[in-house]
Structures are given as C-alpha cells and as structure tokens.
Amino acid sequence: MKPARFAYFQPDSVDEAVACLRENGGEARVLAGGQSLLVLMNRRQIRPTALVDLKRVRGLDYLVRDGEGLRIGALTRHIDIENADDPQIRTAFGVLPESARLIGHLPIRTRGTFGGSIAYADPRAEWCLLAVLLDAEVVVVSEDGSRTVPAKDFFTGAHQSAARWDEIVAEVRFPHPAPNAALVEFGIQQGDLPVVAASAAVDLDARGRIASARIALGGVADRPVRANGAEKAAVGSVPDGRLLDHLAQLASKELDPPADPRTDGHDRKELATVLVARALRASIARGATAGTGATPRTGATPGTSATAGTGRQADHQKAEDR
Structure with missing residues (x-):
C-alpha cells in the first residue's frame, strides 16, 4: 500500500521544525529516521496531513559525556551508539552500545534514531526500557521553549508519551554512570521487537551485599515499568542464587501483562x-x-551480557521514529 497524501517539510533548524508543527495544528508528524512511522503510514494505520523531516536539522546528532552523566541527541543513530569508541562511555554506559546491537537489522540501525525510538514509545523498545532503568531525562522543545521530563513520567502508554503535539524530542540525559547495567530479552524472531525484555543495575557494598538495585521490564505493560518491590527487597542482602530467584519472582508478581x-x-x-x-x-x-563489586555468589559467568540468555545471539527491535 501507499500512504495517504501529505505535505512534506524539511526544516533546517529546531525552531523551523517546531514552527511547522504549530502551523499544522496537531495533524503533522515528525520524521526522524522513519523506521516505524513510514511503515504505519504505508499501511494507512495513521494518516498525518504533514511530515516534518528532521534530517537537515543540525546539532541534534551527538553522544557526549556531561560530568558523570551522558547526553544523547535525538538524531543520533543506533549504529553510532553501537560503535561508540569513547572508553569512558564504554566503561560507564556499556549497556547502551551493547543493547544497540539488539535493535532490528543493520539497515534499521543505520537509519533509525535514538530520539525517534524514545518518541515512538513502544513498551518493548530497548531504549525506552533503559531510559526508565537508568532514571534518564527527556528534553522536549516547542515554540514556548524546552522542558525536561523524567523518563518514568514520559512514557504514558503504548506509543503514547508526555510530549505534546507541538513538541520535538531533542535530547535524552542519563545523569549517573551505570557500569553494571545489563539487559536481556527474548524474541520469537530475529529482528523483531522482543516479547519481553528485562534490565538490571546492581551495586554491591564493601561487604558484598546489595547496596542498590534497579530492575526494569519491557513488554509486560503498556509502558516500561520498574519492579519497585523487588528493588527494595534486594537492598542489604547477599546476592546468592536463591535471593536472585526470589527477587525475580517478586518482580513478576507485580505484573499483569497483556496478551497478544x-x-x-x-x-x-x-x-x-x-x-x-x-x-x-x-x-x-x-x-x-x-572490580566494582564483590565476587558474585550466583554461579554466573562474568562478562558482557546484553544478549546473555536471550534465546538468540543478536538483533532486535524495529527502531525509531515518532
């Protein structure tokens, strides 16, 4: 099928882009890679009257350290995160380049954008899940200026977010390092979004007990969710296999996943x-x-584990857009 007729705009700046949105009164969509949006348009599941294509907008493609944190521009492609060679990013935020490899296939990772995926707000998408896990902040811009929304409040439902119709996602900020964060997922077919994904970031104290734990899941609700009860139960405990299995059970008890x-x-x-x-x-x-925590008592094999135990060795998601 082909999309319904629409007007097409190629602004050169963020200011021009948000002006286009305002002029089209809520019927326009932002194109930031198009790996999801164009599919929906071709199926005529959505029929925007206008597309505002951001590909000529400069200054939204970056991956930079900001003190201890990390800032990612909305037009940063998945492949750029996957190939990030800054050793500080690899050390402090290694889960991001590792997880980028799970997104779709190479053509999707080459064209799809980080901000587009965040804006599209698929409850199974890796970037949305990690934004919630790592307490990220989403910066959105309109003609009225910019505002910052915590990721836990940004995703409001399946493909729904706190961004208004006249706002563009400009940047996502990860305020704190997460050297121990890991993401695993299960999918039925390589290149698809996962059925369920889980991520965790655990820090141990000097005694080898859990000082803090963050657990987030995707594909189990209409948005990524944190397992708050399991996180609280983890603190102060020795991370042996029995405890981790118990925490996993606690996390799943909090869920009421939809069927598909x-x-x-x-x-x-x-x-x-x-x-x-x-x-x-x-x-x-x-x-x-x-060397940032005590030797694990879980029987786990140390190593990078973005794909460990996923039921396959690579790739996932369809990437981007909004």
Whole structure:
C-alpha cells in the first residue's frame, strides 16, 4: 500500500521544525529516521496531513559525556551508539552500545534514531526500557521553549508519551554512570521487537551485599515499568542464587501483562521471571569483572551480557521514529 497524501517539510533548524508543527495544528508528524512511522503510514494505520523531516536539522546528532552523566541527541543513530569508541562511555554506559546491537537489522540501525525510538514509545523498545532503568531525562522543545521530563513520567502508554503535539524530542540525559547495567530479552524472531525484555543495575557494598538495585521490564505493560518491590527487597542482602530467584519472582508478581496474538499474560510473567533473574546475574557478574563489586555468589559467568540468555545471539527491535 501507499500512504495517504501529505505535505512534506524539511526544516533546517529546531525552531523551523517546531514552527511547522504549530502551523499544522496537531495533524503533522515528525520524521526522524522513519523506521516505524513510514511503515504505519504505508499501511494507512495513521494518516498525518504533514511530515516534518528532521534530517537537515543540525546539532541534534551527538553522544557526549556531561560530568558523570551522558547526553544523547535525538538524531543520533543506533549504529553510532553501537560503535561508540569513547572508553569512558564504554566503561560507564556499556549497556547502551551493547543493547544497540539488539535493535532490528543493520539497515534499521543505520537509519533509525535514538530520539525517534524514545518518541515512538513502544513498551518493548530497548531504549525506552533503559531510559526508565537508568532514571534518564527527556528534553522536549516547542515554540514556548524546552522542558525536561523524567523518563518514568514520559512514557504514558503504548506509543503514547508526555510530549505534546507541538513538541520535538531533542535530547535524552542519563545523569549517573551505570557500569553494571545489563539487559536481556527474548524474541520469537530475529529482528523483531522482543516479547519481553528485562534490565538490571546492581551495586554491591564493601561487604558484598546489595547496596542498590534497579530492575526494569519491557513488554509486560503498556509502558516500561520498574519492579519497585523487588528493588527494595534486594537492598542489604547477599546476592546468592536463591535471593536472585526470589527477587525475580517478586518482580513478576507485580505484573499483569497483556496478551497478544503470540503469547498470553501467563507466558509473559514466566518469561519475566526468567529474564529478571538473568539480568540480575549479568549485572552482578559485570560488577565483579570490572572490580566494582564483590565476587558474585550466583554461579554466573562474568562478562558482557546484553544478549546473555536471550534465546538468540543478536538483533532486535524495529527502531525509531515518532
């Protein structure tokens, strides 16, 4: 099929882009790679009256350290994150380049953008999940100026966000290093979005006990979610295998996943339990390998684990857009 007729704009700046949105009164869509948007338009599932293409806008393509944190411009492509060679980024935010490899296939990673994926707000997407896990902040811009929205508040439903119709996602900020963060996922077919994904970031204290734990899941609700009960239960405990399995069970008990044509809610809860346990083990193993935590008592093999135990060795997601 072909899309319905639409007007097409190629602004040269953010100011011009947001002016185009305002002029089209909520019927325009932003094109920032198009790996999701154009598919929906070709199927006529959405029929915007105008497209505002950001490809000529300069200054939104970057991946830079900001003190201890990291800033990613909206037009940064998945492949640029995957190939990031800054050793500080690799050390402090290694989960990002590792997870980029899970996104779709190479052509998608080459064209799709980080900000587009965030704006599209798919509840299974890796970038959305990691934004919630790592307490990221989303910067959106309109003719009225810019504002910052915590990731936990930005995603409001499946393909829905706190961004208004006249706002553009400009940047995502990760305020704190996450050297131990890990992401695992399960998908039915290579290149698809995962059925369920789980991520964890565990820090141990000098005694080898859990000082803090963050756990987030995708594909189990209409947005990425944190497992707050399991996070609280983890603190102060020795991270042995029994504890991690218990935390995974706690995390899944908090869930009421929706069914879809491929899986029912029970299947997703089972997957969530398995993947949370794997993500926790991977995070603790990473800390041990980097020397930032005590030797794990989980039986996990230290190493980079973005794809560990996913049921396949690479690629996922369809990337981008909004």
